[in-house]
Amino acid sequence: MNLILLFKEDYIEPGVVRLGGRRMTHIKKVHRAGVGDMLTVGMINGDMGSARVLETAPGYVDMAVILDTPSPAPLPLTLVLALPRPKMLRRILQTVASLGVKEIYLINTWRVEKSFWSSALLEPDRLENELVLGLEQSRDTVMPKVHLRRLFKPFVTRELPEIIQGKMAFTAHPGPWDVCPRSVSKPCVLAMGPEGGFIEREVATFLDIGFKTVSLGERILRLETAVPYIISRLY
Amino acid sequence: MNLILLFKEDYIEPGVVRLGGRRMTHIKKVHRAGVGDMLTVGMINGDMGSARVLETAPGYVDMAVILDTPSPAPLPLTLVLALPRPKMLRRILQTVASLGVKEIYLINTWRVEKSFWSSALLEPDRLENELVLGLEQSRDTVMPKVHLRRLFKPFVTRELPEIIQGKMAFTAHPGPWDVCPRSVSKPCVLAMGPEGGFIEREVATFLDIGFKTVSLGERILRLETAVPYIISRLY
Numbered sequence: 457m458n459l460i461l462l463f464k465e466d467y468i469e470p471g472v473v474r475l476g477g478r479r480m481t482h483i484k485k486v487h488r489a490g491v492g493d494m495l496t497v498g499m500i501n502g503d504m505g506s507a508r509v510l511e512t513a514p515g516y517v518d519m520a521v522i523l524d525t526p527s528p529a530p531l532p533l534t535l536v537l538a539l540p541r542p543k544m545l546r547r548i549l550q551t552v553a554s555l556g557v558k559e560i561y562l563i564n565t566w567r568v569e570k571s572f573w574s575s576a577l578l579e580p581d582r583l584e585n586e587l588v589l590g591l592e593q594s595r596d597t598v599m600p601k602v603h604l605r606r607l608f609k610p611f612v613t614r615e616l617p618e619i620i621q622g623k624m625a626f627t628a629h630p631g632p633w634d635v636c637p638r639s640v641s642k643p644c645v646l647a648m649g650p651e652g653g654f655i656e657r658e659v660a661t662f663l664d665i666g667f668k669t670v671s672l673g674e675r676i677l678r679l680e681t682a683v684p685y686i687i688s689r690l691y
Numbered sequence: 692m693n694l695i696l697l698f699k700e701d702y703i704e705p706g707v708v709r710l711g712g713r714r715m716t717h718i719k720k721v722h723r724a725g726v727g728d729m730l731t732v733g734m735i736n737g738d739m740g741s742a743r744v745l746e747t748a749p750g751y752v753d754m755a756v757i758l759d760t761p762s763p764a765p766l767p768l769t770l771v772l773a774l775p776r777p778k779m780l781r782r783i784l785q786t787v788a789s790l791g792v793k794e795i796y797l798i799n800t801w802r803v804e805k806s807f808w809s810s811a812l813l814e815p816d817r818l819e820n821e822l823v824l825g826l827e828q829s830r831d832t833v834m835p836k837v838h839l840r841r842l843f844k845p846f847v848t849r850e851l852p853e854i855i856q857g858k859m860a861f862t863a864h865p866g867p868w869d870v871c872p873r874s875v876s877k878p879c880v881l882a883m884g885p886e887g888g889f890i891e892r893e894v895a896t897f898l899d900i901g902f903k904t905v906s907l908g909e910r911i912l913r914l915e916t917a918v919p920y921i922i923s924r925l926y
Contacts, residue, residue, distance in 0.1 A: 458911045528909040551916050594910035639873065674763040675829035676693045681786050681919045684912070688923035 457482050459504065459595040460497045461588055462521065472510065473497075473519050480517045483509070489517075498597035499523055527597040531556035531691060532643040534619060538565040538650035539604075540679055542575040546586050547680050553590025553600050555687050561619075563605045563612075567652040573606060608658065617665050620645045625667040628686055629659050636670040640690045648679060648686075692717050694739060694830040695732045696823055697756065708732075708742070711751045718744070718752050733832035734758055762832040766791035766926060767878040769854060773800040773885035775914055777810040781821050782915050788825025788835050790922050796854075798840045798847075802887045808841060843893065852900050855880045860902040863921055864894050871905040875925045883914060883921075 460483070466473040475483065483489050489509050497519070498504035504527055507519035539562045540548055552560060564573070576582060583602050591597060605611040623643040626636060630653060647654075647662055654662075659669055672682060695718070701708040710718065718724050724744050732754070733739035739762055742754035774797045775783055787795060799808070811817060818837050826832060840846040858878040861871060865888060882889075882897055889897075894904055912920060 551913075554910060554912055554916060555920075556910060593913055596910065675789060675791060675831065677789055677919070678786075678828055680915070681789060684916045684920040685790075685923040688920040 457486065457592045458496065459592050459597075460495055460507070461592055461597065462497055462499050464500075468518070471521055473507070473521055474516050475519070476516045480515075483517050484512065495519070496595065497521055497523075498527060498591075498595070501598055503527065504595065504597060528556060528595070530558045530598055531687065533557050533687065533690065534559040534561070534623070534643075534645045535683075536561045536563060536616070536645060536647040537679070538563060538648065538654070539568045539572050540650065541569070541572055542577050544679060545572075545575070545577055548683065549583065549586035549602070550590040550593065551680055551683055553587040553596070554594035555590075555684060556594070556596060557687070558598060558600045559603075560600055561603045561605055561611070564608050565650055565658055566608075566655045567650045578604060609661075612658075612661050612665065616645075620666060625662075625665075627654070627659055627662040627667045627669045628672060628682065629654055629669050630676050631669070631671055633669045633671045635673055636686055636689050638689050644690055646686065646690070648682065651679075692721065692827045693731065694827050694832075695730055695742070696827055696832065697732055697734050699735075703753070706756055707745065707753060708756055709751050709753050715750075715752045719747065724752075730754070731830065732756055732758075733762060733826075733830070736833055738762065739830065739832060763791060763830070765793045765833055766922065768792050768922065768925065769794040769796070769858070769878075769880045770918075771796045771798060771851070771880060771882040772914070773798060773883065773889070774803045774807050775885065776804070776807055777812050779914060780807075780810070780812055783918065784818065784821035784837070785825040785828065786915055786918055788822040788831070789829035790825075790919060791829070791831060792922070793833060793835045794838075795835055796838045796840055796846070799843050800885055800893055801843075801890045802885045813839060844896070847893075847896050847900065851880075855901060860897075860900075862889070862894055862897040862902045862904045863907060863917065864889055864904050865911050866904070866906055868904045868906045870908055871921055871924050873924050879925055881921065881925070883917065886914075 460479055462473055466475060468474045489495060491509050493509045495507050497507040503523040504525045505523035507521045510518040510520055535552060535557050587600050623645050625645040627647045677685060695714055697708055701710060703709045724730060726744050728744045730742050732742040738758040739760045740758035742756045744754050746753040770787060770792050822835050858880050859875060860880040862882045907917060
């Protein structure tokens with residue numbers, strides 16, 4: 457937690473927040489902060505700044521907050537990910553939030569196991585919890601939006617063509633394609649497959665609506681390695 | 692497992708291997724391979740190729756092996772990592788092996804918890820197990836070398852100056868430094884700190900022997916995200 461994320465409900469008076477639970481424990485146990493110590497904070501979807509500890513009690517920590525710094529620029533990237541298995545999903549959500557991705561579509565594909573869609577992790581609160589951890593890690597405040605799309609064909613053929621308007625669109629897929637370009641620095645949409653990859657018909661569907669199929673080189677990387685790897689190439 | 696890694700001991704006659712344990716289970720349960728099916732294989736520290744299933748029995752699978760393809764070029768990168776906590780170490784070893792890193796120094800720094808050095812994961816067999824998983828993921832055969840260095844100062848001041856001879860050397864450290872350069876494509880040594888980072892004195896020690904301090908931008912990334920991110924920038 458390199459930044460403590462604050463929410464409206466945390467304010468007990470103008471400029472003063474009271475934190476309990478996970479954030480309080482972190483402030484006390486990891487930062488070992490006492491009265492007068494300064495911590496980095498950020499308002500959800502707002503500015504970042506610093507907080508001075510006013511009081512620590514068994515059940516809470518009070519801090520005086522000054523928000524005076526804009527959060528880092530968002531990454532102009534929309535990620536379209538085949539829904540990963542729950543354990544992987546947790547890490548991926550944290551990872552993409554920490555990298556500054558703000559639009560994430562989790563979609564069904566042929567090789568996504570049906571059971572993944574009934575994971576409790578897909579409930580809005582649980583998704584948000586993982587995203588918060590990513591924002592706190594990288595010092596960002598802007599909550600990413602996660603969209604769930606359980607039907608591949610309607611999403612890709614009806615919704616996705618609008619999403620890619622004015623953007624470059626890539627499907628990352630192992631094979632003899634051009635390697636993903638470097639330093640594109642423009643708005644992009646990036647589609648990445650599940651364990652085992654997209655099936656050829658899915659790759660063709662993306663191609664039909666204007667995606668370029670690209671590889672990451674000879675090596676086949678796990679999703680959680682491939683995501684930072686390809687984002688670092690694009691931006 | 693996108694490649695099944697073979698060892699000398701697997702051969703029961705020239706060109707024929709017999710696999711049991713984890714690899715056999717994977718071939719039967721995940722690949723669902725039967726007699727005649729072809730699988731991608733690679734000889735440890737040797738060539739890659741294909742194997743045809745000859746026989747499956749309750750305790751083993753026999754395959755006829757042809758090795759005819761060189762493994763991917765190694766990454767000309769030496770990684771110097773502050774020893775991460777064991778849970779993180781497992782994933783990091785798999786990740787760096789999958790990315791093609793072949794030289795890894797795990798070192799002590801001020802903020803490395805002493806208890807991490809007594810993890811059973813640091814035993815040679817256990818290290819190798821994790822590295823094998825990374826090689827199998829990315830389709831590589833060349834086993835990375837992991838060097839353990841429990842004393843920061845002697846390592847950095849005596850051994851590291853020789854290691855960086857003829858290479859570019861970078862310390863990744865959050866701060867107002869130049870961002871890590873792109874597409875260096877030369878042999879590099881990259882030092883990365885523990886959770887909480889290197890202390891300033893450590894950064895200065897690296898600087899003294901010729902390392903350039905670089906940042907990854909405004910965001911602070913977890914080690915397992917930062918490693919693929921920075922490798923993708925450098926190569």
